[in-house]
Each structure stands twice: as structure tokens, then as C-alpha cells.
Amino acid sequence: MTDELPDTDVIVVGTGPAGATTALALATYGVRVHAVSRWNWLANTPRAHVINQRANEVFRDLGVEADISAKATPWELIGDTTFTTSLTGPEVARLRTWGTGDHRRSDYLLGSPCPLLDLGQPQLEPILVDAAATRGAQFSFNTEYLDHSEDADGVTVTFRNGIDGHVWSRRARYLIGADGAKSAIAQKIGLKIVGEHARAGQIYAYFRADLSTYVAHRPAVLHYVLNQDTGYGELGLGVLRAVQPWTEWMAGWGFDKSAGDPDLDHNNALQRIRGLVGDPHLDAEIQWVSPWYVNQAYATSYGRGRVFCCGDAVHRHPPSSGLGSNTSVQDAFNLAWKLGYVLKGWAAPSLLDTYTAERGPVGKQIVERANQSRFDYAPLRAALGAVPDGPGLTAGLARIRERSTEGAAARAALVAALDLKSYEFNAQGVELNQRYSSSAVVDDPADGNETWKRDPQLYLQATTRPGAKIPHTWLVNSRGRRVSTLDVTGQGRFSLVTGLTGSAWEDAATTLCVPWLRTVIIGNDECQDLYGDWARLREADEAGALLVRPDGCVAWRHRAAVHNTETALHLLTEALHTILGVDPRHISADHDFAAISGQPHILDTTQVTEGVTS
Structure with a gap:
């Protein structure tokens, strides 16, 4: 038998970017929301990090942009992505990324009041949760979702306390699964996921080392390394990502899935990191080493009945293009206002059907784009000879510097390969050009089809057409x-x-x-x-x-x-x-938009007795 807490409006399972943003938005709108996480606290690994302009606009609207900016690596330090033989070795190329280049900066300044930022999930999530709790959201940690049942009036959700095993339940009008790429809720409601999981493998190592000497003069959050030890896996490159400039880092390299489980030994990882940096004596403090698998999958529907999913639960893909948490934040923003309006009687429940109609195509697009960004490294490797039928990386790098017609051809191929990578690193259009089509958008037939003046993946086309931002x-x-x-x-x-x-x-x-x-x-x-x-x-x-x-x-x-x-x-x-879906002349005006005030509220579910929370 389970104890049951009093009703709430919305239960959110998961406190990552999708879940925390959902809780924040709902609390801001005056909706009773209870968010739970099976973990003891929030993210403890860097994971997603780039905050694109549209996600930052969401944070601006929700009143937390300034708090995030205060902790983030600023736009100007995200910088030039480098392609190099090691941090101490010869550079092969640089790419102006995230709109920081002189030829793209004005596009980004014109397109949004918000710059791009870089902030890992361990720093981002507490800002979102603190703001949500301050505005009235309840949070329960060490709380595992077990099951739910739905009826005509709501959803009964069953949980288990991870500390003492206590099982309890709570009623809500709606349930949101923001529980990640292995979403139990998406599985429970039978969401169809199409695509491929774990199609490639990567190893990441999180370490501390002061690399200022090698990078402070060329600030960037990403450094791609090409040498004889990095030609494994799908990318064929190693990567060094600055988590906290310039002392906390993630190192990544591919592995062959067909060869069995990857090597996660810390000593071997240290040697790999030293090779990427180019310092055989580097004193790096490794925190952890973990495998990561490339997914290319998305849900064809984002909800059933009174249950909806968002974030990685419905779109699963690699971090290429920096679209993951940004898209998750936007899922939450789209769903939260619709839930708020339905719960307050300002909209018909049919408004919630537009969530899949609007966000589903976006999820599919970013899954395809993120995976294509990985495939798009092949021309770069080919330009450097690092392909099976090429001369090899050493010879390819030498050819790049040759004063010969072959060298000129190789350099031209390298420039073309770098231009292709703008679709990963300077794709403002992918990030801001979404066009919603649903019953929550009233099209004007006189508008006709939109004509794109420039490449819609690379460039924002600002418009007041219905469906656009x-x-x-x-x-x-x-x-x-x-x-x-x-x-x-x-x-x-x-x-x-x-x-x-x-x-x-x-x-x-x-x-x-x-x-x-x-x-x-x-x-x-x-x-x-x-x-x-x-x-x-x-x-x-x-x-x-x-x-x-x-x-x-x-x-x-x-x-x-x-x-x-x-x-x-x-x-x-x-x-x-x-x-x-309702006549606005018949809508009650009982509710207003006064901000919810109060102190952060972490709900204690270890003591639930007869519906009373102590």
C-alpha cells in the first residue's frame, strides 16, 4: 500500500534542462508543479554546454538570463575552434565559430538580444531549480518514478524513495517525462522511437589541468586534434573541450564498437590526454572516464493523453552542433504555457495537441543535423589524407604545406571542408528559423510559401509570418x-x-x-x-x-x-x-500573472503520512 500526497497540477520527472525549465516556466505562470529526480542532486558531469541564442531568449523571458550570464563563459571566449596536431603542435586550421567571426557577428547581433554562452549543466541546472523553487515549485530528490495510471481527471504517479525504499504516490492533472534518453515514461506510454541507438562510440575523460599556456592566447571551448593516435571511431579526431577556462577539461576520442568494450583505464586515459595536449609530462587530475554512444533517434509523437515527454526522452543525438539542451529548453517553453492556459481554463485541452505538431518536426530536424555534423568531418580527414585510400596523416599534413600544385589542391580541399563545418558551428538558421505549423498558428493563405533569401540553415530570416518567432x-x-x-x-x-x-x-x-x-x-x-x-x-x-x-x-x-x-x-x-479552442469572450478572468514569491521548497518525501507532507 502506498501513501498519497495531495493533488498538484503537474508532475515533472527529471530535473535536467528540460525538466528544470518546465518547472521554472510553470511556477512562473502560477501553476502548481512538483518536479522529481531519482538522483541525490543535479548534474555532476559537464554534459551539454553551449547555450544558443534561442535558449538564452527563453531564459531571458523567464528572468534568469543575468544569473546564467554571470557564471557562463562569455561569447567572445567561445572563440575560434582549432584543428591542430596537438595543443603544442602545429595548427592545421582555425574556424570562427558560434557567430564570433567578423563576417557573421553582425548576423547574430541583429538576430537576437542574447549572445551565445557556454555553461555546463552542473552550473546551469541549479540556477533553474533555485528560481523555480523560489517561485513555488516543489522538488523531490532521491525519488524514482515507478509507474503511473491515468483516468479522465488526471494521473496517479507512484514513486520510490531512494534512501529508505518508501513507496508513495501523488495525483496530478498532467505528467511530464523529462527523464532522459532512457525515458521510462516514454516507454510506459508507448511512444514510437524511430532511428538507431548506439551506432558509434566515444570515450570522454573529465580532468583538471591548467592549460592556459597553450590556449589563453587563442581562446576557444573546442580544440580538435588530429594525430596518429586519434584516427579511431566515426570522427577520426580527438577533442579537448574547455569546461572552465582554462583549468577544467573534457577529452574525447572514438573507439571501435565491434572490438568489444572500450578501455577506460585512467592511466591509459592520461596517456591519451597527454597526446592530445602534446605534453608527455602533463600532470592531469582525472575525475572520471566514461563511454558514450551516438544515437540517431526521435519520437514520432511527444505525448499520450495527459502524459507528455520532452528533451532527450524524445530526441536522441550526439552533441555536435550544440543542439541538445537548447532544444530541450525550447520543448519545455512550448509545452509549459499551453499547460498553464489549459489548467486555468483559458484554452481547450486540444491546444496540447499542438505540442507534438510544433516540436516534433524540430526534434527530427536537430537529430538529423547533429548526426550529419559528425559525417561532415569526412571531407576534412580526406583533405588531410587521413582516409583508407589516402597517403596517411603525416604525408597529408606535409602536403598541405607543399609549394606545389598538389599542395594547392589539398589546401583548397581543406578550405572547402572547413566551409562545410559552418553548418555545425555557425548555423544560426538551424537555431532560430523554426516555423511552427499547427492549429495554434493561423496561417494567411495570401502569404504563400516562404522564399528564403539566403541558406536557411546558416542564416536567420527574420519575419512576422505566423509560425515564426x-x-x-x-x-x-x-x-x-x-x-x-x-x-x-x-x-x-x-x-x-x-x-x-x-x-x-x-x-x-x-x-x-x-x-x-x-x-x-x-x-x-x-x-x-x-x-x-x-x-x-x-x-x-x-x-x-x-x-x-x-x-x-x-x-x-x-x-x-x-x-x-x-x-x-x-x-x-x-x-x-x-x-x-475557446471563445475568449467566455473565459474567466479570475487568474492574473502576479509572480509567485517565497522561499525555495525542497519537498521531503521521506515522511508522508495520510496525505500530509511534513
């Missing part, structure tokens, strides 16, 4: 300070964006009188378009309107001017009805 540009408030278009939208509300001549839209929103809809007048004192950039970006008449969802997605657009309040009210009501 609202474009970033800088406005100026009444205090003369710059604010982004992202700062005056979001924060849990729908935003009706119009211009100074769009008073009919403002009157329509006032007539609806719902707390989750704000009107943003571009051109008033708080949103001055002093640069004129919004006028260039809006793709609509000044008296037209955009309806922006809580997650920043443009849900609906009326490009033509409207000056009649009755017409504006009809159009706005019709759009909201389509998106939310």
Missing part, C-alpha cells in the same frame, strides 16, 4: 533605454502588437478585457521605434496587427490597416478562438 529589434523606452521586441512581448501573455494608428486594435483588446492579453503600441513612450527598424521588419501596415504567443511565436497576422473597432474585435476574437 517575432523578430528582434531594439526599441527605446521612456527612460531612454533600449528594450527588445522580445522584452515587450512574452512573459506568459499573448501580445497584440500594432502601431500608433492602430487604436482600433487597442480598443478591441480593451473590450475583450482578459488578463492574459496585452496591447503593445510600437511608437508610444515605452516602445519608441527611434531607429525605424521595426517599421522595416513588421511586414504589415502600421495600423495592422500581430498576435504573439507567450512563447514568442507569431500566432496570427493582419497586414492591412484596420480603423474600425468592431472589425478589429471580430478579427481578434476569431483568431484567439481558433488558437485557443
